[in-house]
Structures are given as structure tokens and as C-alpha cells.
Amino acid sequence: MVLINIKIKRKTLDNENSYFQIFKYEGDINSSIAFVLEDINSREKLIDTEGNFAERIEWDCGCLQKKCGACAMIINGNPSLACSSLLKDLIKDDNNLITIEPLSKFPTVSDLKTNKYSIFKSLQDMKLYLESEPKINKNQHESEYQSSRCLMCGCCLEICPNFDISNTFNGTLSMVNGFKLINQENEKNHKNEMIQEYRKHYYNGCGKSLSCEEICPINLPIEQLLSKSNAIGVWGRNLK
Amino acid sequence: MTKLIIIGAGLAGLSAAISACKEKNNEVILISTMPSERAQSVMAEGGINGALNTKGENDSVEEHFNDTMNAGLHLANPNAVKSLTYHAPQIIKDLASYGTMFNRDDNENIDLRNFGGQKKKRTAFAKSSSGKQIMTSLIQKVRKYEIQGLIKRYTSHKFLKIIKNESDACIGCVVINTQNQELIPIFGDSVIISTGGMHGLFTNTTGSLDNTGIVTSELFTSGIPIANGEFIQFHPTTMKFSKKHLLISEAARGEGGRLFSYKNGKKWYFMEEKYPEMGNLMPRDVISREIWNILNEDDSIDNVYLDLTELPEEILENNLFEIIDDCETFFNINPKKEPIPIIPGIHYFMGGIKVDEYHRTEIKGLYAAGECACQYHGANRLGGNSLLGAVFGGIVSCKTALKDRNNNQNSSETNPKELLEIKEQINQLKKRSRKNPIPTLKNELSNILENSLDIVRNEETLEKGLNDLNNFIDTKVEDNYDSTSGIYENINFKNQCLLAKALIESAIARKESRGAHTRSDFPETNDKDYKKTTIARYNGKSIDIHFEEIPKLRE
Ligand SMILES: Cc1cc2nc3c(=O)[nH]c(=O)nc-3n(C[C@H](O)[C@H](O)[C@H](O)COP(=O)(O)OP(=O)(O)OC[C@H]3O[C@@H](n4cnc5c(N)ncnc54)[C@H](O)[C@@H]3O)c2cc1C
Ligand code: FES
Numbered sequence: 001m002v003l004i005n006i007k008i009k010r011k012t013l014d015n016e017n018s019y020f021q022i023f024k025y026e027g028d029i030n031s032s033i034a035f036v037l038e039d040i041n042s043r044e045k046l047i048d049t050e051g052n053f054a055e056r057i058e059w060d061c062g063c064l065q066k067k068c069g070a071c072a073m074i075i076n077g078n079p080s081l082a083c084s085s086l087l088k089d090l091i092k093d094d095n096n097l098i099t100i101e102p103l104s105k106f107p108t109v110s111d112l113k114t115n116k117y118s119i120f121k122s123l124q125d126m127k128l129y130l131e132s133e134p135k136i137n138k139n140q141h142e143s144e145y146q147s148s149r150c151l152m153c154g155c156c157l158e159i160c161p162n163f164d165i166s167n168t169f170n171g172t173l174s175m176v177n178g179f180k181l182i183n184q185e186n187e188k189n190h191k192n193e194m195i196q197e198y199r200k201h202y203y204n205g206c207g208k209s210l211s212c213e214e215i216c217p218i219n220l221p222i223e224q225l226l227s228k229s230n231a232i233g234v235w236g237r238n239l240k
Numbered sequence: 241m242t243k244l245i246i247i248g249a250g251l252a253g254l255s256a257a258i259s260a261c262k263e264k265n266n267e268v269i270l271i272s273t274m275p276s277e278r279a280q281s282v283m284a285e286g287g288i289n290g291a292l293n294t295k296g297e298n299d300s301v302e303e304h305f306n307d308t309m310n311a312g313l314h315l316a317n318p319n320a321v322k323s324l325t326y327h328a329p330q331i332i333k334d335l336a337s338y339g340t341m342f343n344r345d346d347n348e349n350i351d352l353r354n355f356g357g358q359k360k361k362r363t364a365f366a367k368s369s370s371g372k373q374i375m376t377s378l379i380q381k382v383r384k385y386e387i388q389g390l391i392k393r394y395t396s397h398k399f400l401k402i403i404k405n406e407s408d409a410c411i412g413c414v415v416i417n418t419q420n421q422e423l424i425p426i427f428g429d430s431v432i433i434s435t436g437g438m439h440g441l442f443t444n445t446t447g448s449l450d451n452t453g454i455v456t457s458e459l460f461t462s463g464i465p466i467a468n469g470e471f472i473q474f475h476p477t478t479m480k481f482s483k484k485h486l487l488i489s490e491a492a493r494g495e496g497g498r499l500f501s502y503k504n505g506k507k508w509y510f511m512e513e514k515y516p517e518m519g520n521l522m523p524r525d526v527i528s529r530e531i532w533n534i535l536n537e538d539d540s541i542d543n544v545y546l547d548l549t550e551l552p553e554e555i556l557e558n559n560l561f562e563i564i565d566d567c568e569t570f571f572n573i574n575p576k577k578e579p580i581p582i583i584p585g586i587h588y589f590m591g592g593i594k595v596d597e598y599h600r601t602e603i604k605g606l607y608a609a610g611e612c613a614c615q616y617h618g619a620n621r622l623g624g625n626s627l628l629g630a631v632f633g634g635i636v637s638c639k640t641a642l643k644d645r646n647n648n649q650n651s652s653e654t655n656p657k658e659l660l661e662i663k664e665q666i667n668q669l670k671k672r673s674r675k676n677p678i679p680t681l682k683n684e685l686s687n688i689l690e691n692s693l694d695i696v697r698n699e700e701t702l703e704k705g706l707n708d709l710n711n712f713i714d715t716k717v718e719d720n721y722d723s724t725s726g727i728y729e730n731i732n733f734k735n736q737c738l739l740a741k742a743l744i745e746s747a748i749a750r751k752e753s754r755g756a757h758t759r760s761d762f763p764e765t766n767d768k769d770y771k772k773t774t775i776a777r778y779n780g781k782s783i784d785i786h787f788e789e790i791p792k793l794r795e
Contacts, residue, residue, distance in 0.1 A: 013421065030572070035482040042679035046724070056679075056724050060274065062450040064482050065566060067372065068278040070450075083482070084569055109419050120275060120393070129384035134339045136348065145341040148376040149369060152277045181380065184339060 002029045002087060002096065005049065006036060008057060009101040013110045022049040029091070033100065034064055034071055034083040059112035066217060069151030073112045074101040079158035081217045103158045105165055116154055122170040126197040128178050132186035140183055140239050143228060146220055147180035156212035162205055169205025172212040176220060178202070179229045183239060198233040242645050244638065245269045245413060245426055247399045247455060248434035250279035251371070251627060252610025254378040255634025256432050261385040266642065268391045269426060271415055273450055275395045276379050280436050280448035281630065284371025285489035285562060286355060287363035289624035290328030294349040299360040301325045308625060311357045311523050312618020313755045314771060315468065318793040320597045324616050324632050331631050332364045338377040341366050354494045355623045357523035363624040368491055368562040371627060398728055399455045402431060402606060403658045410605035414659050416728060425659050430605045430641040433459070434634065437589040437611040441740050443686045445586035446478050446487040454732045456593055456612055457739035464601055465777040466739070467614035468591035470747035471756045473621055474695050476527035477546050478585030481570055485585035490623045492548055492563055493520045495555050499527070501534055501544045510534060525620045525756045528584040532695040545579035584695060588626060590617040590756060591746070594775060597791070599637035600644070607641050609633030619755025669730055672721035678729050681716060688712060689740055693747060698761040702748045709744065713737050742776040742783050749785040750774055
């Protein structure tokens with residue numbers, strides 16, 4: 001059992017301004033942040049540490065097991081999934097304070113909910129779909145599988161020093177998703193179209209800091225996918 | 241142009257949308273609470289069934305048909321199942337042609353694995369994230385149509401009510417934008433509901449918290465019947481985690497995992513002992529019942545385990561990676577070294593919105609497909625058949641909708657009566673006098689359900705559940721408004737309670753044991769009275785239950 005203070009950045013639907021509120025939580029040290037949020041939300045009355053009445057906390061979740069990417073938020077400064085961030089890994093010092101905030105690179109809807117429409121729009125801008133049947137290449141199967149695992153949670157965009165929603169640079173997740181399609185497309189024109197968009201929306205903007213590789217909640221092999229994507233998209237090679 | 245409105249963007253919704261756009265002159269509005277990437281379908285691990293017969297085992301679509309009908313104890317519509325199993329091999333090939341990264345065998349054929357209730361290798365899979373890999377390829381397909389302007393995705397929208405015309409046909413629906421609470425009427429030629437199972441009524445479930453069952457409950461309360469609501473599949477191997485359960489996929493047993501418990505200090509492989517032929521791969525209902533019996537009837541046994549420690553490292557790393565990862569992340573258990581303690585948990589709802597063979601509901605212009613609909617699985621679903629049912633149901637519902645289309649003069653009324661009704665309902669809500677918090681009520685509802693609709697049921701516990709529920713509604717739910725929860729949850733809470741009541745009343749009416757419905761007071765299967773579909777219908781005051789004949793298989 002641990003007693004923690006959880007500091008949450010809050011914002012209501014109809015107000016621009018954010019503010020922080022702290023709640024106490026006592027429970028199992030193996031609990032996830034998602035569990036803590038649910039526990040706080042299911043109290044009869046929500047009261048913060050200063051004794052003020054509080055509204056229930058708005059946040060998104062679905063699977064609660066690292067499979068849907070809905071629950072991405074900033075936890076102690078790191079973009080992470082609430083459902084797989086456990087208290088035991090977060091409590092560092094004696095005052096047991098954990099701070100959670102919404103991802104900052106997307107518009108906040110309310111509390112920890114953000115509007116990630118731009119992610120899905122950016123994949124459209126890059127024309128990421130197949131026109132033909134996919135080329136089957138046994139050696140690339142594993143990388144293509146990894147490419148299709150991406151949760152679209154947005155953690156890689158949050159950590160990226162170069163990503164900003166208003167720029168043409170679409171960030172790591174667009175490369176990760178693009179890799180499989182660029183490699184599998186048999187229809188030449190569409191393949192070239194995707195390659196051009198890849199250069200414009202990804203290659204020209206990536207500074208290779210690779211902070212995304214460490215932050216990805218499902219440990220996608222980002223550097224590997226990146227060098228393969230560049231091999232096809234920039235150096236015009238075909239992967240063996 | 242024909243305009244389809246699809247509510248729910250999981251596998252069934254995406255499949256319907258793609259099917260519509262493959263033909264000319266159709267457009268789709270795809271509505272969901274969250275983007276498809278977040279739908280429950282991405283959670284599916286084990287795989288999708290189809291008699292591809294590439295393993296030299298002489299598999300056939302007939303055998304797939306028989307296995308599906310037998311597992312469902314002949315409650316499914318055989319004509320629908322015939323069509324499902326006949327089309328399954330092509331569906332899997334189509335998914336591969338969209339770019340689904342199925343595992344391949346040495347001959348580059350789509351690899352197949354064993355799955356419960358089937359003797360032949362028939363389940364195509366993509367390591368242990370089959371659902372995610374299938375969804376990714378369909379999302380990429382949908383993206384193409386989105387770019388062409390044929391599909392519009394409205395994420396962050398929730399369904400409130402269907403809109404009907406003078407002749408009672410469905411011509412659209414009212415939805416709420418959850419990012420600004422705006423109420424929006426949308427009109428089209430037909431509406432397909434694909435909003436997933438009723439997981440949100442329970443907490444001992446492996447399903448997504450996104451699938452609240454609210455859409456089903458709203459349709460039920462407005463008079464659309466529910467079929468076979470009592471048939472709830474318990475998956476034998478789950479673990480309690482957070483406020484739900486985490487699934488340990490059947491793939492673990494398909495690859496050789498063994499169930500055991502300790503008896504007199506020794507490992508007891510109870511499934512292998514009792515069922516030497518199929519052992520750990522018996523259908524889910526059988527295994528869940530065995531575990532329930534062991535845990536409830538033998539005082540000396542408190543735990544049941546799944547043992548993967550004897551499996552080769554290569555299988556564990558390649559085919560069961562996600563399971564290993566989940567156990568390590570969430571439970572500090574290393575399945576390569578120690579057995580996993582498991583308990584059964586709710587996994588799938590065989591029952592749901594009543595549809596005909598072609599996915600029509602009783603309302604003209606309204607269709608249902610995927611887990612929200614009662615189709616294909618009868619009294620018990622085979623693992624791997626629901627992804628298949630979701631894809632196929634999406635296709636069939638779309639084709640039926642296009643065929644039935646009665647060219648609704650695409651009304652564009654800005655204020656249909658349904659919208660005004662909802663606005664009035666919201667005004668009235670706020671005047672209500674009880675102030676119980678919905679999260680507390682929700683827990684209480686789940687509690688009542690979990691106590692009565694357990695793996696093994698009887699008249700006494702079911703009647704008690706019904707009584708408790710009636711009491712609960714009268715004393716806490718009627719006239720309640722919780723200003724700290726959203727309007728959407730407030731409007732729909734009583735509907736969810738009524739749907740819950742329909743499930744219990746259906747279980748009371750079925751006085752026999754069959755598939756996932758086990759009655760300790762009626763242990764036998766009674767074909768004469770109950771080889772029928774249970775229909776629960778709300779008439780505005782009470783719920784009527786009756787049984788309907790199952791159609792005969794056409795020649
Ligand atoms: C952990 C797990 C593993 C599984 N593994 C397998 C497997 O290996 N093989 C297999 O065959 N089956 C498996 N299943 C079952 C299978 O995944 C589901 O039955 C299937 O994915 C259901 O698809 P669907 O399209 O009907 O619904 P879902 O994918 O659940 O999608 C529902 C959609 O409806 C939307 N929605 C919900 N409520 C509303 C609302 N109020 N308003 C608007 N939109 C709404 C959601 O946002 C979502 O887009 C598994 C299930 C679970 C939980
Ligand atoms: S809730 Fe799905 S990833 Fe966290």
C-alpha cells in the first residue's frame with residue numbers, strides 16, 4: 001500500500017484556462033495511473049487536497065492494456081500510456097507526488113482529453129494507402145508487422161523536438177505507418193506519390209534525435225524502420 | 241448517391257464501409273466515440289477462422305459449418321452460418337490482399353493454428369495481435385476512400401437516437417459531438433449499427449471500456465427486441481486487472497499451454513483427465529464451467545493455473561509475445577518460468593440486437609452487425625469466429641441495406657422531432673431530484689448482474705438479481721440526475737438497467753442448460769421447448785419474453 005498525491009492539470013470544455021488540482025490516492029503500488037484515475041472518478045464525491053469539490057476527471061481510455069493508444073498523457077513529464085504506467089515505477093522521492101497533464105502538442109478538449117484529429121489528417125495528406133495488392137517479401141514481414149502495430153497514441157510526436165501541429169513535418173508515426181505501405185505498393189505511380197509525400201512530410205523535417213525510440217510505449221523498432229524507409233524513399237533502393 | 245450511416249467503427253463498421261465504397265455511387269458516414277484505432281477489435285489476439293485447408297488435414301467449409309453449429313448447440317440461424325463459413329476462406333484472402341500481416345508458413349501460405357472447439361487447424365493469425373493487424377489494413381483501405389471523399393469519419397461522436405419517417409422507417413439518427421456537446425441530426429438512406437458488445441454493463445469483462453452497450457440499450461428501450469441475451473461467453477483464462485479483466489488468449493493453449501490446479505499437493509491437469517481427446521482445447525463454455533466447478537465445489541482448491549513453462553522459447557517469443565509482455569508488465573509474472581494464475585471472465589455476448597439472416601432489424605432501414613447483433617454464434621461462439629462474423633456481418637448488412645434502399649427523400653430537416661424530444665429530455669433531466677453519482681450506480685448495477693448471471697445460474701439467484709435490480713431502479717435510478725457525470729451517461733443509465741433486466745429475465749425464462757447458459761436447477765438440454773431463440777421485447781412498461789422457432793437449413 002502507498003499513499004500518493006496525484007496532481008492533475010485540468011480544463012473544462014467551455015473555458016480556455018487550465019489549472020492544477022491535487023488528489024490523494026491510497027492503494028496498491030502495482031496500480032496503473034489508469035486505475036488511479038478510475039478510482040478517483042468513482043468516489044461518491046470528488047474532493048481535492050484543499051477540501052474543494054471537484055468535477056470528475058475527463059480522460060480517454062479503451063482497452064486498459066496498451067493496445068488502443070487512447071490513454072496517452074504526460075506523466076511526470078514523460079509522454080506515456082496511463083494504463084501501463086505503474087505507480088511503483090513513478091514514485092521517485094519521499095513526497096510521492098505524481099503529476100499528470102494532457103499531451104501538449106494537441107488542442108486540449110477537457111482535462112486530459114486532447115483532439116488528435118491532425119494525426120489522422122496527416123496520414124491522409126501523405127496518401128498512405130495501397131493501390132495494389134501488397135508485395136510479399138518474407139524478409140520484410142517482421143518489419144511490416146511492426147509498422148502495423150503502431151497505436152497512434154501520439155507519444156512520439158509529443159517528445160519530438162521538431163514536431164509541431166502547424167508544420168508540414170508529420171513526425172515519427174507517419175514514417176512508421178508509411179514504411180509498410182511504401183514497401184508493399186506494387187503500383188508505381190502511387191508508390192512514387194507516397195515517396196514524395198514521405199520526403200516532404202517526414203524526411204526533410206526529421207532531425208534524427210530519435211527521442212521517439214525510447215518513448216514509444218510498445219517499443220517499436222523505430223530506428224530500424226527509419227533506415228529502411230530512407231533506403232526506399234530517399235536512396236531509391238528495393239529492400240531484399 | 242446512396243448514403244449509409246454506420247454507427248461504430250470497429251471491424252464490422254469498417255467492413256461495411258469498405259463494402260459500400262467498392263460499389264459505385266455510395267457514400268458513408270462513419271460515426272464512433274473514438275477513432276477505429278481505439279476500437280475493441282484491435283484487442284483481438286488469437287485469430288480469424290476460415291477453412292483454407294492448407295495444412296493437409298482435409299478441412300472443409302462443411303466442417304467449419306458443423307463445428308460452428310455444434311459449438312452453438314444449434315441455436316444459430318443455419319442459413320446465415322452456412323453463408324458465413326462458405327465465404328470465410330475468401331474473406332481471409334481478401335484481408336491478406338488489403339495488407340494484413342498474417343503469419344505465413346514455409347510455403348508462403350497463410351499459416352493456420354488450432355483454436356478451441358475445432359479439431360482442424362483453421363485459424364489464421366498475425367502473431368498475437370491478429371485484431372490489430374486486421375484493423376490496420378482495413379483502416380488503410382478506408383483512408384483511400386476518405387481521401388476520395390466517399391467516407392466521412394466522425395470520431396468523438398456518440399449515438400443518441402434513430403430518426404424515423406411517417407411510415408416508421410429509419411432515415412437517420414441524432415448524435416452528440418463529445419468535444420462540444422452539440423446535438424446533430426444526420427440523415428441517410430439507412431443506418432447500420434455496429435457498436436460492439438454489452439461489456440459496459442459488467443466489470444468482470446475482457447472487453448473495451450468503450451463498449452458500454454448504450455446503443456443496444458437505447459434501441460431496446462425504444463422497442464427493438466434483443467435475442468438470446470442470456471448467452472454470455474466466459475473466457476476460461478483471464479486475470480483481474482484494474483476495473484476489468486485481462487485476457488490470456490486461447491492461442492496460449494492452441495500452442496500447447498496446459499491448465500492445472502493443485503490437488504493433494506500434486507499438479508492436476510483436470511481438462512486432460514476428463515477430456516482426453518480435446519483436453520485444454522475444449523470449447524470455452526466447457527472449460528469455464530469446469531473451472532467454476534473446481535473453484536466452487538472443492539474447498540481445498542483456490543487457484544487454477546495456465547502453464548506455458550514447457551513451451552519452446554521460439555513459440556513463446558514469436559507467437560505469444562504479447563501474452564508474455566502483458567504478464568510481465570502488469571503482474572510481474574514471467575510465464576516462461578512460472579504458471580499464470582487465471583480465472584474465467586466475460587468475453588463475448590452471443591446475444592444482442594435481433595436481426596434476420598440478412599442483418600435486418602425489425603425497423604425498416606435499420607441494420608445491425610458485429611458483436612452488437614445476435615447472429616452466427618448461437619449458444620456459444622467459437623474462438624476466431626467473431627472477427628469473421630464482424631467482417632462478414634459488415635459486408636452482408638451493407639449489401640442488404642443497398643438492396644433494400646427505398647430512396648428516402650434525403651430529408652434534411654434541421655429540427656426533426658427526435659432532436660426536439662432529446663432536447664426536452666435534457667431539460668427535464670436537470671430538474672430531477674435524486675443526485676446519486678453514476679459511477680457508484682454503475683458499480684452497483686454490475687454487482688447485481690455479476691451475482692446473478694454467473695457461469696452457473698439457478699432460479700433463486702436469478703430471481704434475487706431481478707428483485708435487486710427492480711429495487712435498485714425504483715429507489716436509486718428513477719428521477720436521478722448526476723451533474724458531475726455527462727449528459728450522455730445520464731440520459732442512458734436507465735436504459736442500461738432495462739437492458740440488464742432483459743438479460744436476467746431471458747436467463748430465467750430459459751429453463752434448461754445449453755452452451756454458455758448453465759442452470760444448476762435444469763442441468764439437461766431440452767430441445768423440445770428451448771431449441772429456439774429467446775426474444776426479449778420492451779413494451780414501454782415491462783419486458784415480454786418469448787421463444788421463436790429457428791429457421792430450417794435451406795437445401
Ligand atoms: C481481449 C479480446 C480478444 C479477442 N480475441 C478474439 C480473437 O482472437 N478472435 C475473434 O474472432 N474474436 C476475438 N474477440 C472478439 C472480437 O474482438 C469482437 O467480437 C469484435 O472485434 C467485435 O467487433 P465489432 O466491430 O462488432 O465491435 P468493436 O470493435 O467493439 O467496435 C465497436 C465500435 O462502436 C463504437 N461505439 C460504441 N459505443 C458507441 C456509441 N455509444 N456511440 C457511437 N459509437 C459507439 C466504438 O467506438 C467502436 O468504434 C476478442 C475480444 C476481446 C475483448
Ligand atoms: S487504454 Fe488502451 S492503451 Fe491505454
